[in-house]
Amino acid sequence: MRAFPPGAILLSLSATVFVVHADTSPRAAKIEFNRDIRPILSDACFHCHGPDKNTRESGLRLDVRENALKEGDSGEWAIVPGKPEESDLVRRIFSEDEDEQMPPPEAHKVLSAAQKETLKQWIAQGAEYQIHWAYLPIERPAVPAPGAHPVDAFIRQRLAAEKLQAAAEADKVTLIRRVTLDLIGLPPTPAEVDAFVNDAAPGAYERVVERLLASPHFGERMAVDWLDAARYADTNGYQVDRDRTLYAWRDWVIRAFNENKRFDQFTIEQIAGDLLPDATPEQRIATGFNRNHMINEEGGVTPEEFLANYTADRVETTATVWLAQTFNCTRCHDHKFDPLTQRDFYSLKAFFHNVSEQGVGDYAKPANLSSPPFLALPIPDVEAKIAALKSEIEAVTQDPGPEAKERLPTLKKSLAEVEKTVPVSLVMDDATPRETFILLRGEFDQIGEKVTATTPAVMPPLRADLPRNRLGLAQWLVDPANPLPARVTVNRYWQMLFGTGLVSTSEDFGSQGEPPSHPELIDWLAAEFISSGWDTKAMLRLLVTSATYRQSSKLTPAAHERDPDNRLLARGPRFRLHGEFVRDQALAASGLLVRRIGGPSVKPYHPPGLYEQVVNTRDNPNSTYTQDRGEALHRRSIYTYWKRSVPNPAMMLFDAPFRESCVLRRPRTNTPLQALNLLNDPTYVEASRLLAQRMILEGGASVESRLGHGFRLVTARLPRPAEMTILKASLERTLRDFQADLAGAQAFLKVGEATTDASLNVAELAAYAAVASTMLNLDEAVTKE
Structure with missing residues (x-):
């Protein structure tokens, strides 16, 4: 990769550290500007001596070496390379005179003794600057342990330096659930879990990975994050917020990922x-x-x-x-x-x-035609109707008779009505x-x-x-000469699998973002991504087959003390699922999920009256939410209709973005409203009913086997003895309650449109449904372990 042209780089300095824990103590080894100096200057000096000319004082700019080495307005040289004793910067940071001291007392920025010594040593070593890491050309570093998995080699090297041990591999049940949720956004079935657990042949895990990468649901999972980045929605936004048609683009994204474009x-x-x-x-x-x-x-x-x-x-x-x-x-x-x-x-x-x-x-035009340019989508039935009407209009136009003249307005009106139904997609x-x-x-x-x-x-x-x-x-x-896109993209794939990117600020690789926790690894991955032909599936395969990804996520006291945020990767990833996948998992576990790929967005359950409280109802056909029926209620969440002024509230509770602007990193909150939603939203109440039916009809004759079956459908594992005791006690208690209140049981079982087997005992089904609701609300159910 070629170097940048001389003078093309304006050095920006970061307020963040280059490693997880910055070492600013004096060191005899070579001091690195990006790692050791940039954080100090950015935090303590740049407000007055940085890029912003409007706040710069004394004509001194410390973010660019050429400027920092110039004579200042005071006639002093802030930095004299190799001569700290002649450098005004050193004199001022060590001064005890408040009129001379830098940073000045009123800045409330106090340098530690170690930081002062680091700056002094840096100047003594020649005051070398570095280009900001993100703008450096990508150079593939050597893998620290030749023959080892490249990801593991870089991670283990860092763990050894930090005196930490990698965790053992996760058990097979945890592992298949983790990788299945990560690659297709759905839980594994009990049959898939059993097949993997019982497969003792070499390459069993790799075969699971290949099956998942080949799944048509892979594209749906990958598209969720891309839709956040692209700010995809089904409406235009602002006050009017009418519908638009861009689902064809969404479906293109799904196909592109499935085809491994x-x-x-x-x-x-x-x-x-x-x-x-x-x-x-x-x-x-x-x-x-x-x-x-x-x-x-x-x-x-x-x-x-x-x-x-x-x-x-x-x-x-x-x-x-x-x-x-x-x-x-x-x-x-x-x-x-x-x-x-x-x-x-x-x-x-x-x-x-x-x-x-x-x-x-x-606004005078139909919503789908109000904002050109757009592309009409080919729909054979509609195209046939239009062709027939145009042919009829042409024939009538050539007929001079009075009957033909009378028919012409009606035909033109019919053509206009049909043309309104032609789906279009906004394009460039x-x-x-x-x-x-x-x-x-x-x-x-x-x-x-x-x-x-x-x-x-x-x-x-x-x-x-x-x-x-x-x-x-x-x-x-x-x-390939552009160093950013490959780094940025592999970092997002890492974030998708591990919860946090190698650069945690995945939307900001600039000087105010966090530098990479493993700089050599991100460059190796970026170089590999380019050399592989920008192969997304190959990159994901590489990451999920690493021992680093396959580690147990159990937290040890040592790891909690030394690496509480798991930035060093001494354990496997564990974090809450996106709201889309929480809902999809409930639908899958209950058997309700409709797995059809693509098509127009659908309108599942939604709080009644919410639109009317938010949307301008005057002359606005989109002011009322018209819930869909049948299969549309149980499509995957990526197909849920997204109105910018009234986004799906269940998704918003789990931190989905408004989609008004580009989002590359969702926050992860933990609030009581999330639990209340899982208990009361019709989607989850309905799912609990159907999950209960599966427990009764598929789980065998005993209470234990039925509860175990339901627990597996949600978490992929069987409940432990203590958990089974709690589940049985809950079932017995709710069964007694519903036997005493059959009307309440019937009302509970009527939530949602899906029907259950009428031959099942009402009180028993309601009791199992209540327990199923508890299962869907477990921390383990909404978390990738």
């Missing part, structure tokens, strides 16, 4: 599929990625303002997803911490500024060339200097042979 091609088609030679409808549908932003249809707003917002959104989303750079900071001014300028922002905007879109959607085009200008302070009507489409100066330049349009931008993003 190369990630570089996956990128190019979404950024610029319409600009490819002889672009197919599928490639045009892929460009819906950058039409997922909100669209305003309100009257009285300024179209130019929202057109500026849409293009800005595309810049910010693209930069976040592929570069993990916070470009939103540069819409109004140069970045305060990273080497990104306002000119960079608007130069990127120029790539996205030629779409033939309107700033405001046309490049049909409207526009000039691009820097917008002063980000205001749409404050026009500054004209700019042209180009890439940020801090990053490798756009090759001369690439077009200056979205296709060129997409090809630049996946150019």
Whole structure:
């Protein structure tokens, strides 16, 4: 990989440490700027002596070596390489005179003795600076233990340095549940668990992994995170928030993951599929990625303002997803911490500024036709109706008789009605060339200097042979010379499996983000990803077959003390599931899940009256939530209709984003409302009823076997003796209660539309359903162990 051009890097300094626990003590070994110095200067000095010219004092800038070595306004040299005794920085940080002391007392930043000595030694060693780690070219490091699994070799090397031991491998039941939830977002069936547990032949686990990677549900699981990144929703947002049709793009994403489309091609088609030679409808549908932003249809707003917002959104989303750079900071001014300028922002905007879109959607048109450009989706039945009507209209038009003239208006009206039903998908085009200008302070009507489409100066330049349009931008993003996209992507895959990325701030690889916990490992993975042909399934296979991934997640006292957040990976991953997978697991365990792939979004159970409290009901056909019936109630959660002004509340309780902007990392909260939702939401009450029926009909004749069957369907394992005692006691108690209150049992069993076997005893079924509800509410049920 080629080096960056001289002078292309503006060094930004980070307030975070390069390793999990920064070592700022004096050391005889070589001091590294990124690891040892950058955190100190960023935290204590940059507010007054950093990139922001508006807050800089004394003309001293410490984030760039050339500036730091210059004579200051006071006539002193802050840093004299190799001569700490002549460096004003050293004199001031050691001074006890409050008028001379740096940082000054009023800054409330106090350097420790160790930090002062580290700065002094760094200057004595020559005051060498380093390029920010994320902008360095990717170089594949040597694997520490040749012959070992590469992931394990890097992880074990770090554990040994920290005097920690890796955990033993998780038991087979835990392992198959973990990897199944991770790769398809659904729990393993008891038959799948038994097959794996009883398979003693070498390669049993690897065969499970291959089966999961080949599953059509793999694409559904992978698409959930990508939809967060793309800010996918089924409505336009803002006050009107009418429906849009972009489900074809969502289904394209699912197919792309299932087909293991190369990630570089996956990128190019979404950024610029319409600009490819002889672009197919599928490639045009892929460009819906950058039409997922909100669209305003309100009257009285300024179209130019929202057109500026849409293009800005595309810049910010693209930069976040592929570069993990916070470009939103540069819409109004140069970045305060990273080497990104306002000119960079608007130069990127120029790539996205030629779409033939309107700033405001046309509310007078049907919702699916209000915001071009769009692509009509081929539906054979509808196309046949349109063709027949057009043929009939043509025949009638050629007939001069009065009867024909009378029929013509009716036929045209019928054609218009049918055309309204044609599903479309929002797409990109490049049909409207526009000039691009820097917008002063980000205001749409404050026009500054004209700019042209180009890439940020801090990053490798756009090759001369690439077009200056979205296709060129997409090809630049996946150019192996660009160090960020591969690092950013493998980090997200690591985050998906381990709960936290090697860079925990997966949306920010800049100086304010956290540096990688294992810098050599992330570079090795990035290099491997590129050399594999950007093969997503190969990367996931590599990660889940590592001993690091297969470790037990049990926490030992030593690991809790030394590595409470598991950043060193001395144990396996354990964290709560996404809300989508919590619901999908309940549907799967109960037997309700409809596994059909793709299609329009569906409307499952939803709190009644919620829409009316939030949505403007006047002249708005979307103001009332019309619940679907039948199979649509039990589709996977990725197909749930997502209205931006009223997102699905059950998903929101489990930290799903609003999908108004790009999100690469969901928070994980733990609140009483989550438990209340699992106990009372019709989805889970209905699932508990059907799970109870499975226990009775499939679980055998004894109470123990029935309860054990239900427990396995939810957690993949059998209950321990103490757990079985609690479950039996709960069943006996609720059975007595329902026998005394048959009306209450019947009311409980009527929640939800799915029917149960009428021959089953009402009180018994209700009692098992109550226990099933408890099972679905277990911490273990909603957690990947």
